[in-house]
Each structure stands twice: as C-alpha cells, then as structure tokens.
Amino acid sequence: MLTKAEIAAVAALAGRVRLVAYAPHSGFLVGVAVVTSDDRVFAGCNVENASYGLTLCAERSAIAAAVGAGARAIRAIVLVTATGRACPPCGACLQWISEFGGPETEVIWASVAGDTVRWTLGDLLPCAFGSSVSRP
Ligand code: THU
DSSP, X not given: OOOXXXXXXXXXXXXXXXXXXXXXTTOOOOEEEEEETTSOEEEEEOBOOSSGGGOBOHHHHHHHHHHHTTOOOEEEEEEEEOXXXXXXXXXHHHHXXXXXXXXXXXXXXXXXXXXXXXXXXXXXXXXXXXXXXXXX
16 A cells, blocks of 8 residues: 555656646546556656547556556556546546556545545456456
8 A cells, every 4th residue: 555655745746747638628637647566656647639539548648658668567546636526537547457457456536635535446446357357
C-alpha cells in the first residue's frame, strides 16, 4: 500500500499533468500517475479529439508512457480530478490497468482539494477478463 506521503507526492505530479490535459470538448481535465512495481512513476493526461470516440483517457496515457519505458507491472495508479466526489477510472481504463496489474493493485482518486478515496482493482473490476480466460 502506498503511504499517505507517497500518495501526496504522486497526486501532486498527477495534478500538475492534469493542468496540461487536452480537453477542449468536455472541459473535464484528468491527470494520472502510475507507480510501477519497481517504483518508477509515469504521468499522463486525457487527450481529446474532435472525433469524440478517439479520446484517450489519462489512465491509458500514463500506462502507455510506463510501458514505453519498459514497465510491465503496475503497483498503484492515482487519478486527480477537480470533482467534489470520487471519480473512479472508466471501465475501459480498468481493463487496461488489469493488463498490468492484479486484484491487489491500488486505484486511488485524489481531488485537487486533497481528498482521497482508495480502492483496489479487485474492488472495481472483480471479474476481470484476462488471457487466463481466453488462453486457459
Ligand atoms: N476521462 C479520463 O481521462 N479518465 C477516465 O477514467 C474517465 C474519463 C476523460 C475522457 C474525456 O476526455 C473526459 O474525461 C470526459 O469523459
């Protein structure tokens, strides 16, 4: 489990990256930081498109950065929004997290005001699809 100090540091990074999110269509800025199993941290933001369905969520942006640096296992993922209530990752992003994580992977929401809510991936995606299902 990330300590409170670790969450604060990682959320601060995600919060900074959130400010450069490209979200002209929704106006909803999201910043994410991924902590890999070897304790490296990679950040990402949402990148929207005029063809709305092509939008890239912040979680997948951060995970792609981590994978591009050689990471293959996610310990925790922290997302930052300006909402007043907890904002869990969307279903597609949970599936992406599942590719590089497991039921114990931490998923943490932090608000720009400093509130936090912690889940595990198992809480949010209890019946994940994985290659153990398609290639038993
Ligand atoms: N978004 C994310 O970046 N992550 C999520 O988990 C949910 C939604 C973005 C996509 C879009 O740019 C905006 O939030 C509104 O849906």
